[in-house]
Amino acid sequence: MCDLLSGWINIKTEQPEIADLRSHSRTQGRLGWKGDEVLLRREWEWTNDDDGKSLTVRTGPDDPKKLGANLRAALLARWRTRQDAIQDCIEIMARNGGSLYLSGCTGLKDCKIPKGVKKAIR
Numbered sequence: 001m002c003d004l005l006s007g008w009i010n011i012k013t014e015q016p017e018i019a020d021l022r023s024h025s026r027t028q029g030r031l032g033w034k035g036d037e038v039l040l041r042r043e044w045e046w047t048n049d050d051d052g053k054s055l056t057v058r059t060g061p062d063d064p065k066k067l068g069a070n071l072r073a074a075l076l077a078r079w080r081t082r083q084d085a086i087q088d089c090i091e092i093m094a095r096n097g098g099s100l101y102l103s104g105c106t107g108l109k110d111c112k113i114p115k116g117v118k119k120a121i122r
Helices: 024-031 035-039 067-078 082-096
Strands: 005-010 041-046 055-057 099-101 118-120
Touching (some): 005 082, 041 067, 055 067, 067 082
Antiparallel strands (some): 041 055
């Protein structure tokens, strides 16, 4: 399994936004977010192949107290497993013109990689 699965979640729509599974800043750059656009999103990451225990949403000190928990719950409602999250994120990346770096990934045998995703294999 990949060591890191990460992206952004929109605080208004509660939808995940991804263009690079390993880098928040590359997703931000590829999607062209500036200033206030970034303020409408929070970073998330899922670091282990578990039932969501390692899924975290980063919030700031000025955010409402339950924002992180609410956004995390929205992601877990969308994805029952990390494998579900990987497949969905790959499909989101395909729509966003993202790149998929597969070096070191295992356990992706059931994933279907859409044609729109650029694959970098070294």
